[in-house]
Amino acid sequence: MSEIRKSWGLHIGVVTLLLALNFILPDYHHGNLARVMVLACYAMGYNMLFGYTGLLSLGHALFFAAGMYGMSLTVQHLGWSAGPAIIVGLASGLAMSLVVGILSLRTAGVAFMIVTLMFAQAGYLAALYFGEYTRGDEGFVIQKAARQIGGIDLSDPMNRYLAALVLFAVCLFITLRVVQTGFGRVLVAIRENEERTRMLGYDVHLHKLLAILLSGTMSAAAGAGYGLLFGYAGATFASVQYSIFPLLWVLLGGAGTVLGPFVGTLFMFYLIDLSSDISTAYMLIAGLTLVLLTLFAPQGLVGELRRRTLRWLP
Amino acid sequence: MELVPYLILGLLEGLVTAAVLSLMALGLSLVFGVMRVVNVAHGEFFMVGAVLAWQIASLFEGHPAWGFLAALLVAPPLTACVAVTANQLVLKRIEYDPERTIVATIGLLYIIQQFTLMTYGPDARPVEAPFNQRLSIPLFEWTERGLSLYWPWGLGTTTYKLAVIMAAVMLLTGIWMLMTRTRFGLLMRATQLDRETAQAFGIPVGRVYGAVFGLGAALAALAGVLIVPIQQAHYLMGHDPLLLSFIVVIIGGLGSLPGTVVAALLIGISDGMISVFFSPTLAKIIATLGVAFVLIFMPQGLFGKRGL
Numbered sequence A: 001m002s003e004i005r006k007s008w009g010l011h012i013g014v015v016t017l018l019l020a021l022n023f024i025l026p027d028y029h030h031g032n033l034a035r036v037m038v039l040a041c042y043a044m045g046y047n048m049l050f051g052y053t054g055l056l057s058l059g060h061a062l063f064f065a066a067g068m069y070g071m072s073l074t075v076q077h078l079g080w081s082a083g084p085a086i087i088v089g090l091a092s093g094l095a096m097s098l099v100v101g102i103l104s105l106r107t108a109g110v111a112f113m114i115v116t117l118m119f120a121q122a123g124y125l126a127a128l129y130f131g132e133y134t135r136g137d138e139g140f141v142i143q144k145a146a147r148q149i150g151g152i153d154l155s156d157p158m159n160r161y162l163a164a165l166v167l168f169a170v171c172l173f174i175t176l177r178v179v180q181t182g183f184g185r186v187l188v189a190i191r192e193n194e195e196r197t198r199m200l201g202y203d204v205h206l207h208k209l210l211a212i213l214l215s216g217t218m219s220a221a222a223g224a225g226y227g228l229l230f231g232y233a234g235a236t237f238a239s240v241q242y243s244i245f246p247l248l249w250v251l252l253g254g255a256g257t258v259l260g261p262f263v264g265t266l267f268m269f270y271l272i273d274l275s276s277d278i279s280t281a282y283m284l285i286a287g288l289t290l291v292l293l294t295l296f297a298p299q300g301l302v303g304e305l306r307r308r309t310l311r312w313l314p
Numbered sequence B: 001m002e003l004v005p006y007l008i009l010g011l012l013e014g015l016v017t018a019a020v021l022s023l024m025a026l027g028l029s030l031v032f033g034v035m036r037v038v039n040v041a042h043g044e045f046f047m048v049g050a051v052l053a054w055q056i057a058s059l060f061e062g063h064p065a066w067g068f069l070a071a072l073l074v075a076p077p078l079t080a081c082v083a084v085t086a087n088q089l090v091l092k093r094i095e096y097d098p099e100r101t102i103v104a105t106i107g108l109l110y111i112i113q114q115f116t117l118m119t120y121g122p123d124a125r126p127v128e129a130p131f132n133q134r135l136s137i138p139l140f141e142w143t144e145r146g147l148s149l150y151w152p153w154g155l156g157t158t159t160y161k162l163a164v165i166m167a168a169v170m171l172l173t174g175i176w177m178l179m180t181r182t183r184f185g186l187l188m189r190a191t192q193l194d195r196e197t198a199q200a201f202g203i204p205v206g207r208v209y210g211a212v213f214g215l216g217a218a219l220a221a222l223a224g225v226l227i228v229p230i231q232q233a234h235y236l237m238g239h240d241p242l243l244l245s246f247i248v249v250i251i252g253g254l255g256s257l258p259g260t261v262v263a264a265l266l267i268g269i270s271d272g273m274i275s276v277f278f279s280p281t282l283a284k285i286i287a288t289l290g291v292a293f294v295l296i297f298m299p300q301g302l303f304g305k306r307g308l
Helices: A003-024 A027-052 A061-078 A082-104 A109-129 A157-180 A182-192 A194-199 A204-230 A240-253 A260-278 A283-296 A300-308 B003-035 B042-057 B064-091 B098-119 B159-181 B183-193 B195-200 B205-227 B239-252 B257-277 B280-297
Strands: B134-136 B139-143 B146-150 B156-158
Touching: A003 A027, A003 A157, A027 A157, A027 A182, A027 A204, A027 A240, A027 A260, A061 A082, A061 A109, A061 A204, A061 A240, A082 A109, A082 A204, A082 B280, A109 A240, A109 B098, A109 B239, A109 B280, A157 A182, A157 A204, A182 A194, A182 A204, A194 A204, A240 A260, A240 A283, A240 A300, A240 B098, A260 A283, A260 A300, A283 B064, A283 B098, B003 B042, B003 B139, B003 B159, B003 B183, B003 B205, B003 B239, B003 B257, B042 B064, B042 B098, B042 B205, B042 B239, B064 B098, B064 B205, B156 B159, B159 B183, B159 B205, B159 B257, B183 B195, B183 B205, B195 B205, B239 B257, B239 B280, B257 B280
Parallel strands: none
Antiparallel strands: B134 B156, B139 B146
């Protein structure tokens, strides 16, 4: 069996497994898994830029929040229905990543991280500043009546799970497809050696910009999906913490692997879930995990798996 | 009230911010300049300084000056110990790789912050200032009888705030002397210029790194101790100063002491001024976007020679 067929088989298998889990999981874990799948889309968007292109952004919460607010504000204040509002969310994510991409790609390395961090911080403060519409940190609830697409009520747990699964599957297969094409290979080449890629005649700047657009839009899709499925939008999702989370998830699962972001998100979610029973300082776990990861497993869970046994893993 | 008293008030508040900020940013700048480490956990050392100051001051009874003095002497070295330990346990082992140190210091940030939450708790607690007389500031005015003095209502400062400004000036001079006049400063500057050559000349680069990381943390902690009588100690207090010191370091140019001080004055005073006239959130939005654009279009900062 060729490697491409094997990897498609594996990823279709994962999606099928998640579909089957819909019917057997108890309520609590059913809800959790829906949440994890949506957040995993955010992580996959982040992975596209960090894992495959090698650009470490500390400001992805800006894109997540752009999707979330693009969707929820049009629903809340303009009275749009959910379908067109999602398009607005995606468009604002795309526009935001275009602006940030054009500006921040003039820098590299540490400066790139700080510039993205500053843009995201400005976005977060803007969400607080326009508190009249966004209600700041407190956030606002998206009414149940507005959370419908084509007559399907997304606040129902079963529909919510399936919608999350559809979003997850779309992001997963887009990522898988991209890394198999020439475009994805150029991104990896940029990560490994930018100068050499440029010398081979590829437009490095254009490829990086396209990677940011793809990554930002995917993050925005996750943001819009999160707001719609869980019925809440707040400025917390634009804060620095939410820029750090996808980095953590991706590092934990394995940067530059297709399944890594999902595995990392799932692992971290349950780690925090279990530890918050013990202590209120659950971010301590996140901090310890980050330090231990940089020390002992810079490749992440799926990355280690690939290094040791499954070398064909995309 | 007319414009002038507002301006003077903004200027004074801005000078206090600038004093604290320049100490903290200098620590960040030293660590980046010598070790090439972007220390995201720097704000937490500031917070640890403030929290330790409360812990130490609460041990003393009687006149608040004793507790404060003890805090001033004990908290910064203790914080430096924490930093040196972190350097030994984590940063050294990942060989100061730029991207991995950022991730590791983010981890460190959460560990320190949440550990403080678990031990010290979520409350904001004040430390009493050693002295705190109110000073009213007079202004001149032309009346029919010629030049006369008057005291506008609400225009004033406290002796403690003036002392903070003085302390910062003295400490900055001290650091400048340390950098330029001592053997340790020489070793530090040599390591900053060229790590490999310094090592080849027998400079214990590893120990210089540890010392610089500790010194940077101690400076942040000092800033924390100085600010705690004005602003209460809280486990999340490191966040805003961290962002502001990043701004200062970037605008001032990395590793440049005069640049850092000038930028701290610029940011501190403009922060004070803008906050008097606009909402603080808007001031922060303008400042963060300003930094992003400085980095994009002038990566070497306003005074520095090297890019990031």
